[in-house]
Amino acid sequence: MGAERVTYLVLYIFLAILIILVDVLLNKLWLTHSCYRYKTEIANLIRVGFTIVMSLVFNLPLGFSGINSGWQTWLPFFLGIGLFAISYFSLQIAYKEGVTHEYIPLNNLLDGSLGEKVLLLGLFVPLGEELFYRGLIQNLFVKAIGDLGAILLTILVFVGIHYGNVISGFETKEQFFSMLLGRLLLTSVLGWLYLESQSIWLPIFIHALQDLGTYLIVYGKEKGLGSSKPPNLLGEKDSRTDI
Numbered sequence: 001m002g003a004e005r006v007t008y009l010v011l012y013i014f015l016a017i018l019i020i021l022v023d024v025l026l027n028k029l030w031l032t033h034s035c036y037r038y039k040t041e042i043a044n045l046i047r048v049g050f051t052i053v054m055s056l057v058f059n060l061p062l063g064f065s066g067i068n069s070g071w072q073t074w075l076p077f078f079l080g081i082g083l084f085a086i087s088y089f090s091l092q093i094a095y096k097e098g099v100t101h102e103y104i105p106l107n108n109l110l111d112g113s114l115g116e117k118v119l120l121l122g123l124f125v126p127l128g129e130e131l132f133y134r135g136l137i138q139n140l141f142v143k144a145i146g147d148l149g150a151i152l153l154t155i156l157v158f159v160g161i162h163y164g165n166v167i168s169g170f171e172t173k174e175q176f177f178s179m180l181l182g183r184l185l186l187t188s189v190l191g192w193l194y195l196e197s198q199s200i201w202l203p204i205f206i207h208a209l210q211d212l213g214t215y216l217i218v219y220g221k222e223k224g225l226g227s228s229k230p231p232n233l234l235g236e237k238d239s240r241t242d243i
Helices: 003-033 039-058 070-098 114-145 145-163 164-168 175-176 180-197 201-224
Strands: none
Touching: 003 039, 003 114, 003 145, 003 164, 039 114, 070 180, 070 201, 114 145, 114 180, 114 201, 145 180, 164 175, 175 180, 180 201
């Protein structure tokens, strides 16, 4: 490996890690201290703007236009849909056995109106997270260590960042580990899908399907049980809504 290659490797890895740390710090400060009702939506819009700026600076292919339409694209796409189907049936079983609260932070998930959550989970969170983690972080890692290594590192970053849900009180440690395998599989599929499709829209769609779909299933089940909101299981220390 030449000296120039090593320099680029260190540069892009350092840059990606720095961006991640800054994102974590700013989100922590913003979500903890901001009084805005739609602070999670605003945080994700800031991520979108920042990602677009960084993509122009470092010539990163975000994938706003065009989709590679070969089987290499549609295989991870349908795997993503399959993961949602598994989530659907898992939730049905959890409700039937009365143990849903052991796996999902029901109280925090259902906080807020239906319309607000549909926009948040169907648009703002998938758009912000996919552009940031796939469009920016994964692309920076690709420049440093190639496609496979970039996907693996992005998986670790994405899942590791979501441990912040435990620290913030959005979910318990037990809930985090119960969702860990699902998050690992979903993030793997999203990284693979982005790589093969060269489009950001398909990962956004699968991410929205998982998050919004899960919320709508839980919302419908809770309404069917006759409650507008389940008992306070965790408290509501912040308004983050990630699944």
